[in-house]
Amino acid sequence: MTNQILKALESYRGIGLFYDTVGPTAVGTGVARVAIDAEYSVPSAARELVGVIPTIMGEAPAPAESILAIGDIIGADFKGIPAEFMFPVAAGKLGAVDQLETTPMEFWPMHVPLKGTEDLNIGQEMLDANAGNAQAALTMVFSEKPSGKGQIYGKFSREIAGSTTAAYVAEGTDIKISNGIKMYEMIAVAVCGGITTADQELASIATMKCSVWRPIQTQEFFLAPIHPIEATSGVSVVKQIMRLPLDAKFNQKNAVVETTIEQYDALTVAPMYCHGVRWYGSR
Amino acid sequence: MGLIYRTVGPTATGVAVARTAIKSDFKVPAEARELIGVMVGIQIEQPNAGDSILAVWDIAGKDYRYQPCEGLAPVGNGKLGALDEMSTTPMEIWKIHAPLNGGEVLDIGIEPLSAMGVNGQAFMTLIFSTIRTGKPTIYGKASREIATGTAAALTDGTDIKIDDGLRMHEIWGVATIGTATVVVAEELLAEFIMRCTGWKGTQEQKFFAEPMHALDGTTGGNPIMAIMRLPFDAPLKGATPREGVQATIKTQAYNHDVLSAAGIYAHGIRWIGAPG
Numbered sequence: 001m002t003n004q005i006l007k008a009l010e011s012y013r014g015i016g017l018f019y020d021t022v023g024p025t026a027v028g029t030g031v032a033r034v035a036i037d038a039e040y041s042v043p044s045a046a047r048e049l050v051g052v053i054p055t056i057m058g059e060a061p062a063p064a065e066s067i068l069a070i071g072d073i074i075g076a077d078f079k080g081i082p083a084e085f086m087f088p089v090a091a092g093k094l095g096a097v098d099q100l101e102t103t104p105m106e107f108w109p110m111h112v113p114l115k116g117t118e119d120l121n122i123g124q125e126m127l128d129a130n131a132g133n134a135q136a137a138l139t140m141v142f143s144e145k146p147s148g149k150g151q152i153y154g155k156f157s158r159e160i161a162g163s164t165t166a167a168y169v170a171e172g173t174d175i176k177i178s179n180g181i182k183m184y185e186m187i188a189v190a191v192c193g194g195i196t197t198a199d200q201e202l203a204s205i206a207t208m209k210c211s212v213w214r215p216i217q218t219q220e221f222f223l224a225p226i227h228p229i230e231a232t233s234g235v236s237v238v239k240q241i242m243r244l245p246l247d248a249k250f251n252q253k254n255a256v257v258e259t260t261i262e263q264y265d266a267l268t269v270a271p272m273y274c275h276g277v278r279w280y281g282s283r
Numbered sequence: 284m285g286l287i288y289r290t291v292g293p294t295a296t297g298v299a300v301a302r303t304a305i306k307s308d309f310k311v312p313a314e315a316r317e318l319i320g321v322m323v324g325i326q327i328e329q330p331n332a333g334d335s336i337l338a339v340w341d342i343a344g345k346d347y348r349y350q351p352c353e354g355l356a357p358v359g360n361g362k363l364g365a366l367d368e369m370s371t372t373p374m375e376i377w378k379i380h381a382p383l384n385g386g387e388v389l390d391i392g393i394e395p396l397s398a399m400g401v402n403g404q405a406f407m408t409l410i411f412s413t414i415r416t417g418k419p420t421i422y423g424k425a426s427r428e429i430a431t432g433t434a435a436a437l438t439d440g441t442d443i444k445i446d447d448g449l450r451m452h453e454i455w456g457v458a459t460i461g462t463a464t465v466v467v468a469e470e471l472l473a474e475f476i477m478r479c480t481g482w483k484g485t486q487e488q489k490f491f492a493e494p495m496h497a498l499d500g501t502t503g504g505n506p507i508m509a510i511m512r513l514p515f516d517a518p519l520k521g522a523t524p525r526e527g528v529q530a531t532i533k534t535q536a537y538n539h540d541v542l543s544a545a546g547i548y549a550h551g552i553r554w555i556g557a558p559g
Binding site: 005012013014016019020053057059102104135137139 | 470484487489511513
């Protein structure tokens, strides 16, 4: 929400915040990384990439279509890799060709030092194929002075397929962390990728385990249903997202986070899930 | 700090692009020593299908020494295919921190930036405190409507002028679609650009607005409205701690998508002014 972004950025006053945009760029329909801008030149005054505010939309979406996409920033001179973040989760209505609704835009802090000479490659990767094209864009948040805050890295698992049956448990792909110091947050999202019937609901639990987190090695949380499922008109198909702060310390710098989802409800179309972790790291 | 809440309105806004007083003679509570901020609401009365509201609030009056004090009311849109109530973007707090005294009289107004089919009603919750916070007073000004047309194009808006500014506090942008029915499966990615040679540091700011409601067909949700508020605290060149300067902010709206009904954009700025 706009007010939440305003609030999140309030703590950066006094360091010369400024804003620039990337895209919008058509990112296609396939499950592949597409550059929103492969040669984005960092503004010369920038001394830190404070973070990003991504957005995504469907163009001519099919009924009940959804978009679950991660973004990333790479580049030979970029000191923030891995810098993955999540685009808003988008889903269209069930019974009509219509525009997709998305979860709110969110601010993803990064605190990556810059020299103002870097070229960045800013990308988007859909985790599930999309029938109609999508367009992705970002507002880049820079500062003219360093914030003094710890650098945050981010990495996401790719799609975990849910099921049409209730009480379904699935393991996702592991997320590997290098040079970790302390966790910053954990994220999980879910969306239905097809036409479901009316009056279905979805409760989901995400679990993350990491043997080198201290003091607690296992975290469990529910995902918040942003839109309930509905009939052939009205609101969108299920989409869920949750971001939670986590400040567990790493007792060694390399770590593996194991991911699991528990799907409580039967659905006529299997949902898809994705986990993410963001952490403070050393270069 | 002894917060005090008071309300004004609801008051009919009229349908024209003109300022209407929500309350022209609001008396500040006797115990109040600072206007901390306001929360503004707006809704439409018996909206036409696809009607929209894009409106700016302001606080004026001969006793109010911290003008201009403008901000954005929530953006409202009705459904496309049916006579229905509007949905609006959330009510938001607009901090002001204006020192004042009990008994002072404020003139609180609302100004639609685009004509509406039928009347709207506006209301405001004012937040006072019984002691002064010592925080600097925030001034505000909005551009008026930028009609962006139906093409994907960059459009120049009106300039926003600052008198007696010390440093910036916030930039915001808002977009919607005017009273019209649009076709399904259209989207609006609204980009806002502001430039000012009087800003120290980076003199161009670009950002996207958040689409609060996606475009819809003949039933269901609302037409597009998009909004973004961002903190921005660039000092103004030549300002001293006690003496402000003038500055002009140039505005552009980038409508990235072809629409069957024209987009309406507005920009706004908020700044810290010279004391006294």
